[in-house]
Structures are given as structure tokens and as C-alpha cells.
Amino acid sequence: MFEVADNTKKDKKGNGMEKIKTQVIKIDKNNPEIDKIQLAAEIIKKGGVVAFPTETVYGLGANALDEKATQKIFIAKGRPQDNPLIVHIGDISDLDSLVKEVPENAKELMKRFWPGPLTLIFKKREIVPDRITGGLSTVAIRMPNHKIAIELIRQSGLPIAAPSANTSGKPSPTNSHHVIEDLYGKIDMIIDGGDTGVGVESTVLDISTDIPTILRPGFVTLEDLLEIFPRVDIDPAIQNLSEKMKPKSPGQKYRHYSPKAKLTIIQGEVGNIVEKLMSLASKYKKQGLKVGIMATKQTKNKYIIGNVLEVGDRENPQTIAANLFRVLREFDKIGVDIILAEGIEEKGIGRAIMNRMKKAAGGDVILVDRKK
Incomplete structure (x- = not known):
């Protein structure tokens, strides 16, 4: 059996769950209003949780360097604790404080695909909490190609850990209505930035080993990557539904994206x-x-x-x-x-x-x- 974060929070009398007051704000995805972005950034800086759009799906964001803040993500989603989170950055220079080194092959990938729906696996620095990496020595990082997401990261001045903004196991959210259905009353703020474009989560590529390995397929395809590398492997865990394996990437271990039927x-x-x-x-x-x-x-x-x-x-x-x-x-x-x-x-x-x-x-x- 896997561990799932406890999502119960008692009121002062101990009579059940006390709901969080969730703010929902609409932001123009083409011309984001900075004052609204700053409200969301303040929540992130104070250890809160904000759902926001990216070009792939909506993310559920918290300060990636704050273990208490990231724990709120697991609680809100009911997410297994060993399922790693992806860290989102607003500038390539942000990598320096998070990873031990940036390999040459990573630089080529970032030049071509960042900002965009490609997540790269690096050897992490100690500053990155084990909670968001599932206890691994590596960390998954991407730079989203969405004006609201980028501005939120930059205004907060922090790397933001953000899995998809849905109840764990359900289909990922591609508009704010999906997020409201799943997480209203469980998080501090939901940014309504309209529909996302790509619709499936980012490609996750492990470049911490000799042969680049796809841990999760996405919009950046195997064929795209083979234009850069002579060989790219696909992790066998992509087809493995076993609960016993230790996931190296979000979406590997547990049943995901499931409708009720x-x-x-x-x-x-x-x-x-x-x-x-x-x-x-x-x-x-x-x-x-x-x-x-x-x-x-x-x-x-x-x-x-x-x-x-x-x-x-x-x-x-x-x-x-x-x-x-x-x-x-x-x-x-x-x-x-x-x-x-x-x-x-x-x-x-x-x-x-x-x-x-x-x-x-x-x-x-x-x-x-x-x-x-």
C-alpha cells in the first residue's frame, strides 16, 4: 500500500474538515494584469497554494523550497508522498541554485525547447527538499511557456513546485472549472486563465544518465529528441502500473487521469x-x-x-x-x-x-x- 497525505483538517470543535476560503481571480492570459499576479505571488511567498494555468495543464503551485508549503499540495490533491513534483522556474539562471551541474546536452535542449513543455531531470542541490523529489537525488525542472505562469514565478521570486491541479488520479485540468470542481475549498487561490493549449503534461527527460531517457512522453516527442541525440531510451516504467516500483517521474507509478466510469x-x-x-x-x-x-x-x-x-x-x-x-x-x-x-x-x-x-x-x- 502507498501512503496518501491526510486531507482532514478539524475545526476548533473537532467536528470535521474546516474548508479553506478559496479566491478565484480571472487573469488575461495574453496580457496578465500585474497587480493580480502580485496577489497570487504574495500567497506563494507566505507559504500558500495557488492553482495557475500553464501551456500544458493547470498546475497547483507552492514554494518549492518550503517543505510545509509543498506538503499542502500533497494534502489538497490526496497525492502519494513518493510521487515527485516538478519544479517550475522563470529564468534559466534559476537553475544554478537548484542543481549541481547543467550538462552540455541540457543546454542544447533548453535552447531549443525552453520555455516549453519539456521537463529535465538534474542532480539536485541540498537546498531542494526531499519531499518534492520523492527522496531521490535528482530533481525535475521545467520553464513553462505561459505568460501567467512565468510572471507568477518571477513575481514570487521563488521556484514553484506544481503538479497538475486536480484530485490525485482524476483527469488533469485544462481549464479553471476543472480545478474548481476538484480543489475549491482546499487551496488559497485559483487563477482563471482560460483553456490551456497543449492539453497533456510535459515530456519528462532524464539527462542525469549517459543515455537520455524519456520518463513520461509529452508534447516534445521522441522524434523531436532524436534530432538532437543519436539515441534516446524510453523508460520501461511508462508501461508499468505496479505500485511497488519507486517512481522517478510524476505519472509513472499510480493509475492516473481516470474518469469515474x-x-x-x-x-x-x-x-x-x-x-x-x-x-x-x-x-x-x-x-x-x-x-x-x-x-x-x-x-x-x-x-x-x-x-x-x-x-x-x-x-x-x-x-x-x-x-x-x-x-x-x-x-x-x-x-x-x-x-x-x-x-x-x-x-x-x-x-x-x-x-x-x-x-x-x-x-x-x-x-x-x-x-x-
């Missing part, structure tokens, strides 16, 4: 996916179950059974990445009993999309034969 993925040739999915939908409907179907633009009109939601365009997988978590949450609102989801090809950003879907499904994937 059981999720099953059907993967293979598109025509066979549709045929199999319709067969399963018919079977579940006869059993009296309410079926949700996660379809793509190319196939959504082929389904005559179930609650069909379009997740995006197969020919433009970025649209699927942007909509994936939103659609999973929509199925929660509809109240389906089971979700049948079309798989896509695992290349480029499709590798990250399928990683999130498989985690959400707990590895429940049906492979259908390809047409010959």
Missing part, C-alpha cells in the same frame, strides 16, 4: 476499431449499462449506440491531446457506466496521448487485427 481502449486499424466498438456498445446496452463512446472526427457519425463525444481529429493528433482530459470529465458529467475509446497510432504526440489513455484505463486495451 470504467474505460476500455480499442486499438488497431480504424475500420476494425469501429466494428469492435459497436459490438461492445451493443452488448453493454443489452446489459442495461449507459455507454460512452470517445470517437474521432473521422468516425463519430458511424456510431448509432451510446453517448458519443468527439475527442479530435486523427489527422491532427494535437487536437486529441488538447481535448482528451476535457472529454473524460464530460463523461463523468453525463454519468456513463463504461467508456469505449478509440486508440490512435503511437507515434509523435500519439505516444503521449496513448500513455495517458492507457493509464486512465488501468491498462485495459483490446487489440483488433489489422486489415491485410
Whole structure:
């Protein structure tokens, strides 16, 4: 069994949980109002917790150098204590105080992908608390490509530890409404900066070893990285759902991104996916179950059974990445009993999309034969 932070806080009479007064403020993501950003930065500086948008998903931020502040993240999310946090910085020079060295290959990566959705693993300095690294000697760091996020970090004058701003295990939040659903009354402030763009979390790349290794696939793809390195490995833990392993990156160990309903993925040739999915939908409907179907633009009109939601365009997988978590949450609102989801090809950003879907499904994937 894994340890989950205790999320109970008794009132003065000991009669249950005392809610935190959560402020929700709207900030223009294109032209952030500095006075509003400063209000959020003051909360960070005083040891509070603020949810804020990034280009990937919404983050739940606290002072990365304050163990008491970062513990509030674990409590609010109900997050296992051995699940590392990513540290967000506002300038590359911020690395000097956090890591022992910046390898030459890291400099090339930062030049090309920072600010952006790439997290790098470095050997950490002692100033970085063990709580946010899961007891590891390394720390995960990225520089987000979002005006609100960058300005919040810079105004606070601190590195900010920030996992996704959702209840642990649920689909990640891509707008402020998702954050409010999960964390209102549990954190100090939620910044409403509109919808995020990328829609899936950053790529995590370990450069602390001889061969760069992807610990979590994301928007920066294997193919992108192979333009820089002759070889890039993919950590086998990406496919491992075991609770016994020690995670080196967020998203590796525990079931993640899960809707309330059981999720099953059907993967293979598109025509066979549709045929199999319709067969399963018919079977579940006869059993009296309410079926949700996660379809793509190319196939959504082929389904005559179930609650069909379009997740995006197969020919433009970025649209699927942007909509994936939103659609999973929509199925929660509809109240389906089971979700049948079309798989896509695992290349480029499709590798990250399928990683999130498989985690959400707990590895429940049906492979259908390809047409010959």
C-alpha cells in the first residue's frame, strides 16, 4: 500500500474538515494584469497554494523550497508522498541554485525547447527538499511557456513546485472549472486563465544518465529528441502500473487521469476499431449499462449506440491531446457506466496521448487485427 497525505483538517470543535476560503481571480492570459499576479505571488511567498494555468495543464503551485508549503499540495490533491513534483522556474539562471551541474546536452535542449513543455531531470542541490523529489537525488525542472505562469514565478521570486491541479488520479485540468470542481475549498487561490493549449503534461527527460531517457512522453516527442541525440531510451516504467516500483517521474507509478466510469481502449486499424466498438456498445446496452463512446472526427457519425463525444481529429493528433482530459470529465458529467475509446497510432504526440489513455484505463486495451 502507498501512503496518501491526510486531507482532514478539524475545526476548533473537532467536528470535521474546516474548508479553506478559496479566491478565484480571472487573469488575461495574453496580457496578465500585474497587480493580480502580485496577489497570487504574495500567497506563494507566505507559504500558500495557488492553482495557475500553464501551456500544458493547470498546475497547483507552492514554494518549492518550503517543505510545509509543498506538503499542502500533497494534502489538497490526496497525492502519494513518493510521487515527485516538478519544479517550475522563470529564468534559466534559476537553475544554478537548484542543481549541481547543467550538462552540455541540457543546454542544447533548453535552447531549443525552453520555455516549453519539456521537463529535465538534474542532480539536485541540498537546498531542494526531499519531499518534492520523492527522496531521490535528482530533481525535475521545467520553464513553462505561459505568460501567467512565468510572471507568477518571477513575481514570487521563488521556484514553484506544481503538479497538475486536480484530485490525485482524476483527469488533469485544462481549464479553471476543472480545478474548481476538484480543489475549491482546499487551496488559497485559483487563477482563471482560460483553456490551456497543449492539453497533456510535459515530456519528462532524464539527462542525469549517459543515455537520455524519456520518463513520461509529452508534447516534445521522441522524434523531436532524436534530432538532437543519436539515441534516446524510453523508460520501461511508462508501461508499468505496479505500485511497488519507486517512481522517478510524476505519472509513472499510480493509475492516473481516470474518469469515474470504467474505460476500455480499442486499438488497431480504424475500420476494425469501429466494428469492435459497436459490438461492445451493443452488448453493454443489452446489459442495461449507459455507454460512452470517445470517437474521432473521422468516425463519430458511424456510431448509432451510446453517448458519443468527439475527442479530435486523427489527422491532427494535437487536437486529441488538447481535448482528451476535457472529454473524460464530460463523461463523468453525463454519468456513463463504461467508456469505449478509440486508440490512435503511437507515434509523435500519439505516444503521449496513448500513455495517458492507457493509464486512465488501468491498462485495459483490446487489440483488433489489422486489415491485410
